[in-house]
Amino acid sequence: MSHLLQLIVEPGFFGSAPVRSALIAGGIVAVVSGIVGSFAVLRGQSYAGHALADISVAGGSASFLVGVSPLWGFAGVGVLAAGVMDMIGVQRPRGRDLATGIVRGAGLGLGALFLYWDTTHTSTTGATITILFGSMFTIPSSLIPVIALFSALALGLVLVLYRPLLLSSTAADLAAARGIRVRLVGVLCLVAIALTVSLSAMTIGAILSTALLIGPAATGLRLTSRPGLAMVWAALIGLAATWLGVLLAYDSFYWPPGRHGWPVSFFVVTLIFVFYLLSPRPVRRVPG
Amino acid sequence: MGMFSSFMASTWVVASIVAVVAGVVGFFVVLRGAAFVADAVPQGAFTGAAAASLLGVSTLLGVAVAALVGALGIGWLGRRGRRDVATALALVVMLGLGALFLSFSSEYAPEIYSLLFGEVLGVSVTQIAPVAILGGLCVLATLALFRPLLLSSLMPELAEARGVRAGRMELVFLIVLALATSMTLPVTGALLIFSLMIGPPAAARSLTSRPLPAMLLSVLTALVVVWLSIAAAYQTNWPVGFFVGALGAVCYAVGRSWSAVRRRRPVPAGPVATALETGALAANVRL
Numbered sequence: 263m264s265h266l267l268q269l270i271v272e273p274g275f276f277g278s279a280p281v282r283s284a285l286i287a288g289g290i291v292a293v294v295s296g297i298v299g300s301f302a303v304l305r306g307q308s309y310a311g312h313a314l315a316d317i318s319v320a321g322g323s324a325s326f327l328v329g330v331s332p333l334w335g336f337a338g339v340g341v342l343a344a345g346v347m348d349m350i351g352v353q354r355p356r357g358r359d360l361a362t363g364i365v366r367g368a369g370l371g372l373g374a375l376f377l378y379w380d381t382t383h384t385s386t387t388g389a390t391i392t393i394l395f396g397s398m399f400t401i402p403s404s405l406i407p408v409i410a411l412f413s414a415l416a417l418g419l420v421l422v423l424y425r426p427l428l429l430s431s432t433a434a435d436l437a438a439a440r441g442i443r444v445r446l447v448g449v450l451c452l453v454a455i456a457l458t459v460s461l462s463a464m465t466i467g468a469i470l471s472t473a474l475l476i477g478p479a480a481t482g483l484r485l486t487s488r489p490g491l492a493m494v495w496a497a498l499i500g501l502a503a504t505w506l507g508v509l510l511a512y513d514s515f516y517w518p519p520g521r522h523g524w525p526v527s528f529f530v531v532t533l534i535f536v537f538y539l540l541s542p543r544p545v546r547r548v549p550g
Numbered sequence: 551m552g553m554f555s556s557f558m559a560s561t562w563v564v565a566s567i568v569a570v571v572a573g574v575v576g577f578f579v580v581l582r583g584a585a586f587v588a589d590a591v592p593q594g595a596f597t598g599a600a601a602a603s604l605l606g607v608s609t610l611l612g613v614a615v616a617a618l619v620g621a622l623g624i625g626w627l628g629r630r631g632r633r634d635v636a637t638a639l640a641l642v643v644m645l646g647l648g649a650l651f652l653s654f655s656s657e658y659a660p661e662i663y664s665l666l667f668g669e670v671l672g673v674s675v676t677q678i679a680p681v682a683i684l685g686g687l688c689v690l691a692t693l694a695l696f697r698p699l700l701l702s703s704l705m706p707e708l709a710e711a712r713g714v715r716a717g718r719m720e721l722v723f724l725i726v727l728a729l730a731t732s733m734t735l736p737v738t739g740a741l742l743i744f745s746l747m748i749g750p751p752a753a754a755r756s757l758t759s760r761p762l763p764a765m766l767l768s769v770l771t772a773l774v775v776v777w778l779s780i781a782a783a784y785q786t787n788w789p790v791g792f793f794v795g796a797l798g799a800v801c802y803a804v805g806r807s808w809s810a811v812r813r814r815r816p817v818p819a820g821p822v823a824t825a826l827e828t829g830a831l832a833a834n835v836r837l
């Protein structure tokens with residue numbers, strides 16, 4: 263016990279392996295979420311992002327049944343759901359939220375079923391908590407390359423598509439007139455969002471990953487009307503919230519009611535929200 | 551012991567009340583395109599249940615306060631920025647607090663699970679009264695404000711011209727949503743009420759564009775969905791949220807195919823078709 267307590271003091275923070283993994287994985291995920299999330303906000307797809315995160319619960323809980331890391335399930339089901347959402351028409355503005363909600367309801371229902379099987383057919387009692395509220399401090403360091411790979415995929419998608427994506431997000435008609443395949447670009451963006459929320463589902467949890475996707479991006483877009491710069495801001499804000507959150511969660515071991523630290527997801531989400539509230543209201547409306 | 555035994559009686563009663571409320575409130579959720587808000591308020595309000603168990607007060611009180619705070623928070627943040635962003639942020643802040651409260655309390659996985667996904671098979675008789683009272687309040691409020699709410703959902707400008715303030719109607723809608731949430735969440739879970747508020751009303755809207763028949767149809771569909779789901783959950787022992795989610799999607803698919811078949815009309819049962827009709831309705835409504 264005293265050994266544990268000594269770890270709390272400053273040097274222990276950077277010496278601890280779980281903390282290092284959390285800082286690396288959380289940092290990567292925060293940067294990707296900020297950049298990809300900016301497109302989600304610009305395109306008015308906050309709900310799609312939230313729904314994809316909720317649906318990925320089905321994947322995460324299915325992977326507990328099969329016995330692989332939840333990341334594979336989160337990502338697999340997320341990408342699949344992105345395809346379904348495009349099929350039933352989330353690219354049209356009218357009725358879009360309704361279609362998203364239907365997919366989300368059915369997907370989360372499936373997640374409920376798998377979680378039920380997790381608790382009855384296998385002995386993984388912590389599955390519900392891990393999937394819903396994340397597992398920042400228990401990410402095995404062997405998973406970091408996979409996280410980096412998925413991050414590179416999501417980031418690569420939006421950076422390769424940067425110009426057409428930006429144009430079709432802010433002025434779809436103009437983009438179509440210029441020969442951009444707006445729908446294809448849209449579904450690829452949705453896939454990038456799905457990959458991103460599956461990554462943040464690993465760190466701060468499936469039902470909270472919306473926070474990293476939307477919060478820093480919305481704050482960034484309030485700070486500047488230049489999209490590129492806003493993405494840099496979003497990445498920085500996400501990074502700051504994640505790292506500060508890890509630090510606070512680590513320190514909170516001493517805080518009441520004791521016995522264990524406060525959940526890191528709580529700190530990350532709260533910090534993101536505080537940053538959003540502190541950001542000034544944009545004078546000029548951000549395009550979109 | 552069959553699914554119609556006395557043990558199950560209160561489950562059937564409570565679930566039917568929930569379905570009626572979901573059908574009525576869901577009609578406006580679909581009309582206003584407010585799926586995200588209808589998703590966020592129940593999901594966020596689960597924080598209230600976690601806080602209540604920590605403080606040792608009744609779950610109903612905790613959920614009611616949380617639902618109200620969440621709904622008003624969405625309204626407040628929505629005035630400062632993009633609406634979908636506001637909804638997302640209000641939701642995650644609530645959920646973040648929920649994670650914190652859960653880590654403090656000794657309650658764990660099974661409670662969270664049933665709050666989010668529904669555990670409708672163990673409803674006790676004492677839960678009927680609060681659900682019935684709150685549900686009745688919800689339906690009464692919606693019906694009392696039916697016309698102004700309808701008008702401001704479909705034609706905000708016309709509504710403003712007639713003195714129906716869009717902001718006030720939005721507030722009313724959010725409060726009704728919070729009320730519906732607090733009556734259902736402790737009993738049936740967040741997923742169940744959300745799926746019921748989306749699928750059946752969407753299907754009803756595709757079948758008819760007249761407001762009152764659509765609302766009635768939405769209530770009937772919600773009842774059928776919830777009854778089938780309970781029967782299926784009873785037989786298989788699987789979570790009821792799964793069946794409601796799946797059946798809700800089936801309803802929506804049927805509605806979509808129906809309006810696709812009925813393409814002869816220039817605007818297949820979209821908001822515009824109803825808007826025209828409500829225009830006629832509004833012409834002789836004194837508000």
